[in-house]
Amino acid sequence: xxxxxxxxxxxxxxxxxxxxxxxxxxxxxxxxxxxxxxxxxxxxxxxxxxxxxxxxxxxxxxxxxxxxxxxxxxxxxxxxxxxxxxxxxxxxxxxxxxxxxxxxxxxxxxxxxxxx
Amino acid sequence: xxxxxxxxxxxxxxxxxxxxxxxxxxxxxxxxxxxxxxxxxxxxxxxxxxxxxxxxxxxxxxxxxxxxxxxxxxxxxxxxxxxxxxxxxxxxxxxxxxxxxxxxxxxxxxxx
Numbered sequence: 001x002x003x004x005x006x007x008x009x010x011x012x013x014x015x016x017x018x019x020x021x022x023x024x025x026x027x028x029x030x031x032x033x034x035x036x037x038x039x040x041x042x043x044x045x046x047x048x049x050x051x052x053x054x055x056x057x058x059x060x061x062x063x064x065x066x067x068x069x070x071x072x073x074x075x076x077x078x079x080x081x082x083x084x085x086x087x088x089x090x091x092x093x094x095x096x097x098x099x100x101x102x103x104x105x106x107x108x109x110x111x112x113x114x115x116x
Numbered sequence: 117x118x119x120x121x122x123x124x125x126x127x128x129x130x131x132x133x134x135x136x137x138x139x140x141x142x143x144x145x146x147x148x149x150x151x152x153x154x155x156x157x158x159x160x161x162x163x164x165x166x167x168x169x170x171x172x173x174x175x176x177x178x179x180x181x182x183x184x185x186x187x188x189x190x191x192x193x194x195x196x197x198x199x200x201x202x203x204x205x206x207x208x209x210x211x212x213x214x215x216x217x218x219x220x221x222x223x224x225x226x227x228x
Contacts, residue, residue: 004158006158032214034215034216042220043204043218043219043220043221044159044204044218046215046216046217049215091156093158093159095158097214103147103149103164103207103208103214103216104149104161104164105149105161105206105214105216106161107151107158107159107160107161108158109157109158110156110157110158112156
């Protein structure tokens with residue numbers, strides 16, 4: 001149980017384009033999903049908390065207009081990196097915490113974004 | 117704000133040896149989580165701790181929730197090559213949404 005998938009697993013795009021990353025909880029309903037980014041050899045940094053049916057909560061320093069988050073259902077959250085630039089290249093990981101999860105988060109396999 | 121200090125940053129061990137890593141917090145946590153991340157993958161939850169003093173095992177892994185609620189350690193017994201990876205501790209911070217803060221990770225290398 002507690003399986004989270006992400007799609008795509010990797011993407012290469014040109015500077016200025018937008019990229020959408022999907023995060024799905026496959027065997028449980030996730031009222032809350034989280035989006036992280038991870039630079040090489042660094043820890044996970046929380047970008048935003050995505051709540052089903054409401055606006056996402058962004059961490060300080062994360063541009064909400066650049067990183068659009070939609071959590072339209074209990075099993076799907078999407079992160080759209082708008083007008084991507086090379087500095088947005090990173091490993092993006094989502095996680096899901098279900099109801100009664102006792103703070104446990106289950107992570108997706110990550111999406112490697114490379115912006116040329 | 118809350119910080120998690122994880123040590124060691126990296127460690128090398130011989131196959132079959134036991135290893136230990138720990139995590140300390142600047143403030144009290146009511147949950148400690150230990151994750152392992154393989155290269156190019158998302159973290160996988162290894163052990164979750166919810167009570168001060170709690171000692172929990174998962175196979176060859178054992179983790180303890182410190183009595184002060186400001187620290188936790190993870191032991192791996194009889195290490196094997198597939199234990200290689202980065203181990204992160206994590207704990208909840210702020211609000212009621214279940215946000216986690218992560219340590220910087222301990223990179224484990226195992227020599228066959």
